Amino acid sequence: MFELSEKAKKLQDKLQAFMAQHIYPNEHVFYEQIATADNRWAPPPILNELKATAKAQGLWNLFLPESQFGAGLTNFEYAHLCEIMGRSHIAPEVFNCSAPDTGNMEVLARYGSAEQQEQWLKPLLNGEIRSCFSMTEPAVASSDATNISCEIRREGDDYIVDGLKWWSSGAMTTTCKIAIVMGKSDPSAARHQQQSMILVPLDAEGVEVIRPLTVFGYDHAPHGHAEIRYNKVRVPASNMLLGEGRGFEIAQGRLGPGRIHHCMRTIGIAERALESMCERVHEREAFGRQLVKFDSIRKDIARCRIDIEQARLLTLKAAYMMDTVGNKVARQEIAMIKVIAPNMALQVIDRAIQVHGALGLSQDSFLAAAYAHVRTLRLADGPDEVHLDAIAKIELSGYGADEHGRSHSQTGERP
Structure with a gap:
């Protein structure tokens, strides 16, 4: 289950190298260009430059499982790549893998007519619009x-x-x-x-x-x-x-992959927050001691690692199930990760902000903006409460009587 294909491993290595060489060094350029632009709603030049470079390197449209339009990766394979992209707010668009375009392209690829695909899907896939x-x-x-x-x-x-x-x-x-x-x-x-x-x-x-x-x-x-x-x-x-009347059907087809993509990216930003936390505690001193020497901080770091690993494992399980048994069967796992991943990331980012002190609240760190962005994901694609209700309904369905008057708990079956 945990082994990646050679194709996915090569893409993973290329993606990590691209992030180190092009994304992280240019994050400040992105925000500086927006701040000084005549029109803040126009893509800054650096974004278009990075997109062209990513496209030339074949790091493009990795999210679509259909080889006709995308890289032909499974959800499980893409999860590892999407997590890497999620480490930076600007990265997903650079690779043409950002929401809501990913979900909209999936809708057009699955449900669009040939005419709709030619007019709208093609330029979206090309990153032109x-x-x-x-x-x-x-x-x-x-x-x-x-x-x-x-x-x-x-x-x-x-x-x-x-x-x-x-x-x-x-x-x-x-x-x-x-x-x-x-x-x-x-x-x-x-x-x-x-x-x-x-x-x-x-x-x-x-x-x-x-x-x-x-x-x-x-x-x-x-x-x-x-x-x-x-x-x-x-x-x-x-x-x-x-x-007409097919809106809910389309929505269900769109939201499964969309929800898991959000979760994958969220794990990436949580991982980066923990890394920044570990670096910070070795750099700063308070009351005559390095921050890393404080027991409460060390325990927070341990909790962050535990929380990230739990969320990642459940996300990978959901992706694996989507690939092997389909989105419908995996609906409980998808709902669970949609609740767990944003809540986990908010906790991790909050701990990192606390370690960074005033810096963590400012524009000189990615943490404050990351917290604000991740907080939206407890509402986007359905609020926590809706997913929790869906999880409970599936779980409780196993305790209803079958045609012989027996519950699944009595027969040993899982719904």
């Missing part, structure tokens, strides 16, 4: 997607999209050209067949990007999180994905 995913709405609890009220109404050969969305991550950047919008197409249909997903070009008449939203004060330029009003936007009927 970016995309966003418009699902969350400010007026309803979007953790229950049946609440979504954005209207998708058929009118002749077109659909009319009308509603207010927010947290459309990536929509602020100047290279974002297409949104996948989830809305209600038939309120009279069965509960999980009322929603559809449709492609809406961001330059379509009636699309209004209202404002960027911040995360603890971070606007995450040039990526950004947008509030968007779709004012009776008219798009061709051919922009519908898969068919």
